[in-house]
Amino acid sequence: MxxxxxxxxxxxTFGFAFLYLPMLILVIFSFNSSKLVTVWAGFSTRWYGTLFQNEAFLDAAWVTLKVAVMSSTFATVLGTMAAYVLVRGGRFMGRTLFSGMIYAPLVMPEVITGLSLLLLFIGIGMDRGVMTIVLAHTTFSMCYVSVVVSSRLATFDRSLEEAALDLGASQFDAFRLVTLPIIAPAVISGWLLAFTLSLDDLVIASFATGPSATTLPMKIWSSVRLGVSPEINALSSILIGIVSVGVITASLMSKRHAVRVRREEQAAQRAT
Amino acid sequence: MRRAVLIAVPYLWLLALFLVPFAIVFKVSLSDTALAIPPYTPTLKDGFGALISGLDFENFVFLTQDDLYWKAYVSSLQIAFFSTIVTLLVGYPMAYAMARAPEEWRPTLMMLVILPFWTSFLIRVYAWVGILSTEGFLNQFLLWTGIIDTPLTILNTNWAVYIGIVYTYLPFMILPIYAALERLDESLIEAAEDLGCSRMQAFWLVTIPLSRNGIVAGCFLVFIPALGEFVIPSLLGGSGTLMIGKVLFEEFFANRDWPVASAVAVILLLILIIPIILFQRNEQRQQEAEQ
Incomplete structure (x- = not known):
């Protein structure tokens, strides 16, 4: 083909232009010296300067980072467990309900998830803040992790695990020494996915939080509602930059890994 | 024993933080509005018998009486439906071209589709505000080329909402279709052509049916979240844009009418149950096919 x-x-060409032009324009105009965001008045980095003096943004960024690290870590542990249960758990009572609860949050409108969690937190009298956002984010991102990990588990050669068990490894050791290293790339990308989902979430966090914690998307939202601002352009460009570097590095690494695997396979074939 | 723990931990977590909250939404949707915090009268406190007799559907009746809600549901369905079609029309040719591209390009093309998917949703929607506004880049460009001589009003209309949905959900459409097309066996198309199909016929009779699972998955992945979308209609749409996610958010935060907000959520959920079940079936079928 x-x-x-x-x-x-x-x-x-048109598809990628459509996907990338808006972001490109945003990044270019974050270096505009004028406050009028649609008229180019010369190159300047002043908006980046004012951004880093803005305490409110820095505080929100810190809260967001804390929430994202905690929730993505919990979500990875729970999501990997859930994936293992789905793929290897065999039959157990309520399996259909379980797989339903894994898939449903992926497509559930955020407003409903957010509303229902808020009513739960109020119902049990929990103080809303960083912890409630972490609980909310863990819940929906563990489902994404489990989908990513279970697709890797499904294609994985089960005889390797069985060999370890035959050779006397305990079930846990077989998981730790054989399964985990093989599914590690999926677990890592699950963590990264959970991390970015948490970093990005506006709606669920707005419902789950209380007056004590404001995340970066909430901060961006409240200023974006008033229109385009050059400071938000600068902040957006920084975030786009971080993501681009991350995604490009990851894809280069996986490419190099694929080349290495192929070379090793060829070497092994020559040796036999 | 260990297996029981392994099953129980994620199971209980999801029960407590996914299923129970829905039960609460359902309950609140059936209670009275009260001017307290929380602003609703609990109905479960007095035991189950009292609960059944005390249930009232007045919030749901209220929803049918005010045509705001009715219109919001219809217009959400309409916007989600048409934007799914447009996303499919834009996404399918891209996925098709990606699957036909030389093998060494594919990882790069794939990365180019995934990159926006990892970039903040909010920022990508926000990027369109500067493009679509009256003095925005699109109008500047069109005025400069002389295609139009008065600026178009796009921002704060439903057009902007359509553009926003197609733009943000395009990767969700491309990825499953590309996955289906990439696995497609080229020799089947050659066979169809050898047996006298034109290229166009081979495409309609072989390629499209074989990529069906990808198309279905992609359409659900766009339609379902688009239906309850809040950010896009609030940021790009105008006061005339009625979408149920926006109505729910405002009912909750601006009017602080929790029972009505919950009733809105319950009905949205009922509308979504059929597509969600269909989506899950499709996913399971695909997973079984892979195994």
Whole structure:
């Protein structure tokens, strides 16, 4: 399938232009010296300067980072457990309900998830703040982790695990020494996915939080509602930059890994 | 024993933080509005018998009486439906071209689709505010080329909402379709062509049916979240844009009418149950096919 027709080329060009132009314009205009965000008045980094003096933004960024690290770590542990149960757990009572509860949050409108969690927190009299956001984020992102990990577990050669068990490893050791290293890339990408979901979430955090904790998306939201501002452009560019570096590094690393695996396989074939 | 713990921990977590909260939403939707904090009268306190007799559907009746809600549901369905179609029309050719691209390009193309998916949703929606506003980049460009001579009003209309949904959910459409097309066996298309199909016929009769699972998954992944969308209609839509996610958010935070907000949520959930079940079936079928 290596022939691109002109139509294919056109659809790729326009598609990617559509995906990237808005972000590109945002980044370029974050270096605009004018306060008028749609008129170019020369290159300047002043908005980055004012951004880093803005205490409110820095505080919110710190809260967001704390929430994201905690919730993605919990979500990875719970999500990996859930994936293991789904793929390897066999039959147990309420399995259908379990898999339903894993898939439903993926497509549940955020307003409903947020509202229901808020009513729960109020119902049990929990003080709302960082901890409640962490609980809320853990709950929906563990489902994403479990989908990512279970797709890796499903394609994984089970005989490796059985071999370890035959050779006398305990169930836990077999998991720790054989299964975990093999599914590690999926677990790591699950963690990263949970981390970015948490970093990005506005709606669920707005419901789950109390007056004591404001996250960065909530802060961005309240200023964005008033219109385009050059400071938000600068902040957005920083976030886009971080994500781009992360995604490009990850894809380069996985490419290098694939090349290494192929080389090792070839070496092994030559050796036999 | 260990297996029981392994099952119980995520199970109980989801029960407590996913299922029980829904039960509470349901309960609150059936209680009276009160001017207290929390602003609703609990109905469960006096035991189960009293609960059944005390239940009242007045919040739901209220929803049917005010046509704001009715209109919001219809217009959400309409916006979600048409934007799903447009996303499919934009996404399918892209996924198709990606699957036909030389093998060494594919990881890069894949990365280019995934990158926006990892970038903040809020920021990507916000980027369109500067483009679509009256003095925004799109109008500047169109005025400069002479296609139009008065600026178009796009921001704060439903058009902007459509653009926003297609833009933000495009990767969700491309990825499952690409996954289906990449696995497609090229020789099947060759066979169809050898047997006298034109290329167009082979595409409609072989490629499309074989990528069906990807299309279905992609459409659900766009339609379902778009239906309850809050950020896009609030930021890009205008006061005339009625979407149920926005109504729910405002009912809750601005009017502080929790029972009505809960009733709105319950009905939204009822509308979504069918597509969610269909989506889950499709996912399970696909997973079984892979195993």
């Amino acid at each position: 290596n022939r691109l027709s002109p139509f294919n080329v056109v659809s790729l």
